[in-house]
Amino acid sequence: xxxxxxxxxxxxxxxxxxxxxxxxxxxxxxxxxxxxxxxxxxxxxxxxxxxxxxxxxxxxxxxxxxxxxxxxxxxxxxxxxxxxxxxxxxxxxxxxxxxxxxxxxxxxxxxxxxxxxxxxxxxxxxxxxxxxxxxxxxxxxxxxxxxxxxxxxxxxxxxxxxxxxxxxxxxxxxxxxxxxxxxxxxxxxxxxxxxx
Amino acid sequence: xxxxxxxxxxxxxxxxxxxxxxxxxxxxxxxxxxxxxxxxxxxxxxxxxxxxxxxxxxxxxxxxxxxxxxxxxxxxxxxxxxxxxxxxxxxxxxxxxxxxxxxxxxxxxxxxxxxxxxxxxxxxxxxxxxxxxxxxxxx
Amino acid sequence: xxxxxxxxxxxxxxxxxxxxxxxxxxxxxxxxxxxxxxxxxxxxxxxxxxxxxxxxxxxxxxxxxxxxxxxxxxxxxxxxxxxxxxxxxxxxxxxxxxxxxxxxxxxxxxxxxxxxxxxxxx
Numbered sequence: 079x080x081x082x083x084x085x086x087x088x089x090x091x092x093x094x095x096x097x098x099x100x101x102x103x104x105x106x107x108x109x110x111x112x113x114x115x116x117x118x119x120x121x122x123x124x125x126x127x128x129x130x131x132x133x134x135x136x137x138x139x140x141x142x143x144x145x146x147x148x149x150x151x152x153x154x155x156x157x158x159x160x161x162x163x164x165x166x167x168x169x170x171x172x173x174x175x176x177x178x179x180x181x182x183x184x185x186x187x188x189x190x191x192x193x194x195x196x197x198x199x200x201x202x203x204x205x206x207x208x209x210x211x212x213x214x215x216x217x218x219x220x221x222x223x224x225x226x227x228x229x230x231x232x233x234x235x236x237x238x239x240x241x242x243x244x245x246x247x248x249x250x251x252x253x254x255x256x257x258x259x260x261x262x263x264x265x266x267x268x269x270x271x272x273x274x
Numbered sequence: 275x276x277x278x279x280x281x282x283x284x285x286x287x288x289x290x291x292x293x294x295x296x297x298x299x300x301x302x303x304x305x306x307x308x309x310x311x312x313x314x315x316x317x318x319x320x321x322x323x324x325x326x327x328x329x330x331x332x333x334x335x336x337x338x339x340x341x342x343x344x345x346x347x348x349x350x351x352x353x354x355x356x357x358x359x360x361x362x363x364x365x366x367x368x369x370x371x372x373x374x375x376x377x378x379x380x381x382x383x384x385x386x387x388x389x390x391x392x393x394x395x396x397x398x399x400x401x402x403x404x405x406x407x408x409x410x411x412x413x
Numbered sequence: 414x415x416x417x418x419x420x421x422x423x424x425x426x427x428x429x430x431x432x433x434x435x436x437x438x439x440x441x442x443x444x445x446x447x448x449x450x451x452x453x454x455x456x457x458x459x460x461x462x463x464x465x466x467x468x469x470x471x472x473x474x475x476x477x478x479x480x481x482x483x484x485x486x487x488x489x490x491x492x493x494x495x496x497x498x499x500x501x502x503x504x505x506x507x508x509x510x511x512x513x514x515x516x517x518x519x520x521x522x523x524x525x526x527x528x529x530x531x532x533x534x535x
Contacts (some may be wrong), residue, residue, distance in 0.1 A: 086471060097428060098428055101455060104451065105438060110445065117454070120458070128465060132473060132486035133494070135307045135309065135312070135495050136465065138299070138308060139498045143502045146319050154404070155447060160522075166442075167525060173442035174442070180437060181433075181434040185427060185430055189423065191467070195470060197472075197473070201490075210476070210478075214478060217378050221304055221307065222476040222485070223309075223488050224308075224389075229384065232368035233368055235392065236368070239392055242396060245504055246395075246398070246399035246402055246503065249403045249407075250403075252510040253407065253510050403506045407510070407513070
């Protein structure tokens, strides 16, 4: 890759720089409505970047989940909680220091990683070729990601589905339960449930 | 008086195609990008768009809350059922080889059932979460 | 010159780390609970990038099998991150539901005011 600058690497560099810019804007923005919209832009940029990184399935998920559902959920929460962040009263010096120290340690660790995009990195040597060869040999579905997701690693996916199920039940319990700590108002829909 | 006429007519035009696209993503997931997770989120997005434009009460007529809440555990049950069916046929948990006469067809069926389970749970969870947040009301 | 090449070859990782520490900074420094959750999801998104970056092979293609291609990017991180995204939005919603309950109980989503109203949390 080094010395042969390709179009892929260029597009990727532009998208990564834009992502960093949007992140700075999110950290500085005081209006929560602005933060949510910037987070949505961030998700779309991330989805574009994932397409360049060849992760088309992941890009599709990120575009529909990150920019769609999570924006809607955040906006409904803003409707319930109000949209202005109060001015900061404490110093940002310590958090900045902690972040920079952690970042420096991570950068130091990253230098030892293999260069981006080369095909003989250790990650490409062991498990993935097995999946690709096996699904080619047995005429599995052409989309190797689907084959791995639902077949080779079905157990993983069962776990993830269970986590989604659990989180959904948690949200329903928190927001549709009849009880309310220290509150006076009660929902019309839960009329008749026992009080705390 | 309705000032959002264009929005309503436009939404009515694109809503069926969003649902069709969700089904395409679901059943074409073997050949192109897509699968149960994406299709579930896109189908949930269609219900949410309908709720935003026509009101939550209208949305609850096409996707009743009781059905949506039933879908949340039902998908996990379909997924686990596919796994246990593999066990009953004498294979490992989530091994689909016994589902049909040859290897390829059995695994196509297995992937289809599992993706259906994922679709049902993801779609149900997203819509149920949206309903839960919306009907909370400003306190 | 060699340093510049190392920098170019690791630019993806450096931006990933920048996104990660930005998320960390927002979580630590900002008092608004919703902003904290947005920071947490920034951190989470940077982890997606951390997994997907090594999976890419320059000159490879997306892992959808076809006769005319030989070199595919690694499908395994794609599978892991695909499920992680959906789980991420589910847990984000759970966090937001908790924020809504906190708002109803304390009347605010600012951390300092919640601590002020709750002497045991000092």
